[in-house]
Amino acid sequence: xxxxxxxxxxxxxxxxxxxxxxxxxxxxxxxxxxxxxxxxxxxxxxxxxxxxxxxxxxxxxxxxxxxxxxxxxxxxxxxxxxxxxxxxxxxxxxxxxxxxxxxxxxxxxxxxxxxxxxxxxxxxxxxxxxxxxxxxxxxxxxxxxxxxxxxxxxxxxxxxxxxxxxxxxxxxxxxxxxxxxxxxxxxxxxxxxxxxxxxxxxxxxxxxxxxxxxxxxxxxxxxxxxxxxxxxxxxxxxxxxxxxxxxxxxxxxxxxxxxxxxxxxxxxxxxxxxxxxxxxxxxxxxxxxxxxxxxxxxxxxxxxxxxxxxxxxxxxxxxxxxxxxxxxxxxxxxxxxxxxxxxxxxxxxxxxxxxxxxxxxxxxxxxxxxxxxxxxxxxxxxxxxxxxxxxxxxxxxxxxxxxxxxxxxxxxxxxxxxxxxxxxxxxxxxxxxxxxxxxxxxxxxx
Amino acid sequence: xxxxxxxxxxxxxxxxxxxxxxxxxxxxxxxxxxxxxxxxxxxxxxxxxxxxxxxxxxxxxxxxxxxxxxxxxxxxxxxxxxxxxxxxxxxxxxxxxx
Numbered sequence: 241x242x243x244x245x246x247x248x249x250x251x252x253x254x255x256x257x258x259x260x261x262x263x264x265x266x267x268x269x270x271x272x273x274x275x276x277x278x279x280x281x282x283x284x285x286x287x288x289x290x291x292x293x294x295x296x297x298x299x300x301x302x303x304x305x306x307x308x309x310x311x312x313x314x315x316x317x318x319x320x321x322x323x324x325x326x327x328x329x330x331x332x333x334x335x336x337x338x339x340x341x342x343x344x345x346x347x348x349x350x351x352x353x354x355x356x357x358x359x360x361x362x363x364x365x366x367x368x369x370x371x372x373x374x375x376x377x378x379x380x381x382x383x384x385x386x387x388x389x390x391x392x393x394x395x396x397x398x399x400x401x402x403x404x405x406x407x408x409x410x411x412x413x414x415x416x417x418x419x420x421x422x423x424x425x426x427x428x429x430x431x432x433x434x435x436x437x438x439x440x441x442x443x444x445x446x447x448x449x450x451x452x453x454x455x456x457x458x459x460x461x462x463x464x465x466x467x468x469x470x471x472x473x474x475x476x477x478x479x480x481x482x483x484x485x486x487x488x489x490x491x492x493x494x495x496x497x498x499x500x501x502x503x504x505x506x507x508x509x510x511x512x513x514x515x516x517x518x519x520x521x522x523x524x525x526x527x528x529x530x531x532x533x534x535x536x537x538x539x540x541x542x543x544x545x546x547x548x549x550x551x552x553x554x555x556x557x558x559x560x561x562x563x564x565x566x567x568x569x570x571x572x573x574x575x576x577x578x579x580x581x582x583x584x585x586x587x588x589x590x591x592x593x594x595x596x597x598x599x600x601x602x603x604x605x606x607x608x609x610x611x612x613x614x615x616x617x618x619x620x621x622x623x624x625x626x627x628x629x630x631x632x633x634x635x636x637x638x639x640x641x642x643x644x645x646x647x648x649x650x651x652x653x654x655x656x657x658x659x660x661x662x663x664x665x666x667x668x669x670x671x672x673x674x675x676x677x678x679x680x681x682x683x684x685x686x
Numbered sequence: 687x688x689x690x691x692x693x694x695x696x697x698x699x700x701x702x703x704x705x706x707x708x709x710x711x712x713x714x715x716x717x718x719x720x721x722x723x724x725x726x727x728x729x730x731x732x733x734x735x736x737x738x739x740x741x742x743x744x745x746x747x748x749x750x751x752x753x754x755x756x757x758x759x760x761x762x763x764x765x766x767x768x769x770x771x772x773x774x775x776x777x778x779x780x781x782x783x784x
Contacts, residue, residue: 518701570696573703
């Protein structure tokens with residue numbers, strides 16, 4: 241692996257959001273990060289059920305050395321903690337996923353979900369207000385109608401921009417198990433939600449009905465061997481979706497084939513050498529994220545140690561495999577004991593599908609250039625992060641003599657995980673979430 | 687991945703370590719146990735019958751209470767509303783917006 245991976249993009253620190261102190265409140269743990277379709281807006285969700293949306297400021301023609309900064313645009317409480325008394329079940333307010341709808345009018349819409357309930361939020365701007373009512377004072381108090389002697393026409397006057405978020409639809413009571421994914425269909429009318437055992441199809445306008453399209457719950461729960469870990473609609477074919485499992489398989493389903501898509505159209509699975517099988521094999525093969533390429537020709541999966549690219553036309557093995565942190569293979573025992581082996585890392589594509597990115601431990605994140613086959617490891621840290629200074633590549637020393645500037649595997653901080661990353665749909669701007677901070681990096685503009 | 691036949695894979699070394707520490711670890715590798723645990727996330731048990739009967743019987747006696755750090759409320763002690771973890775929404779704004 242060489243430096244300069246990422247098509248020779250030179251990544252520079254741009255901004256960091258969040259508290260500096262090490263004492264992290266649980267509510268502040270970031271649980272999802274997502275750019276909207278234009279890249280102008282960047283949304284985050286956290287364990288406390290809150291959503292924060294940042295907006296990129298318009299490019300300043302005089303400051304040609306950097307693109308616009310992201311500033312807070314709106315923030316709201318999306319979900320609240322609940323208790324299901326019937327099942328004695330505590331329902332966390334943690335936002336598992338946010339997905340943006342494409343913009344149709346002046347307002348922006350996004351779906352946010354916790355373990356049980358999906359909500360459609362409308363984010364709209366108000367920059368003018370009506371003034372000069374006949375029956376109301378400016379402060380809102382009603383006037384005595386008998387005191388009104390003349391009539392005037394109220395007019396709209398400009399006011400300071402106000403951004404309002406309001407819940408427009410609440411999609412509840414359709415999931416017995418915990419929702420791990422939501423995905424908007426390319427028809428922009430329907431979306432799917434997936435939990436551990438079932439996938440449901442919704443219409444964005446209809447909240448009292450949802451169609452079950454996948455059900456892998458066994459008749460006898462003792463026979464349970466695998467769960468659904470992620471699901472996504474194809475970016476162009478509105479009848480196609482995929483879902484991944486805890487056993488490392490991906491199933492592609494076609495909704496035209498039948499109402500209940502329990503029988504897959506394609507099954508993607510890499511054959512495993514049975515002599516290599518260990519207690520850990522199944523756990524580390526569990527897929528934590530699946531993402532279609534923008535082109536729709538490929539899909540990417542993330543398992544514990546690697547990122548794999550699959551060609552939708554080839555089911556028997558991935559076309560590309562990238563090792564994220566292979567040095568952890570000889571640490572699996574401790575990673576099982578401290579539960580890190582169950583960490584769910586996400587992955588993402590750049591806008592042109594030429595580079596993929598995913599997170600690791602010690603606040604490291606990795607990028608793999610599919611064309612040059614070069615990769616790079618970078619760190620999200622407040623130290624040594626000066627704007628417009630190119631980030632220094634990091635290297636982990638697996639064994640043997642540690643070179644200068646390398647970090648040994650045993651020195652890695654496994655509490656500093658980068659699970660969520662996002663890539664701007666058009667530009668080389670990335671958002672990387674550490675436990676409670678959001679970093680924004682950009683490529684160096686000359 | 688080429689593996690020298692004479693060398694045991696690092697994964698198998700790690701597996702041996704784990705089995706040495708936990709000899710009764712489930713037969714099925716990975717397996718249904720941890721899957722079922724995943725599906726049961728969030729389950730909190732409170733027996734209101736036990737609680738009310740105990741309250742009625744032992745009006746003036748000292749009720750055995752939970753240790754302050756106990757997170758699961760079942761079985762052999764009398765749960766009180768104070769023992770159940772408080773589930774309140776965060777009233778504080780996210781620090782990302784600050």
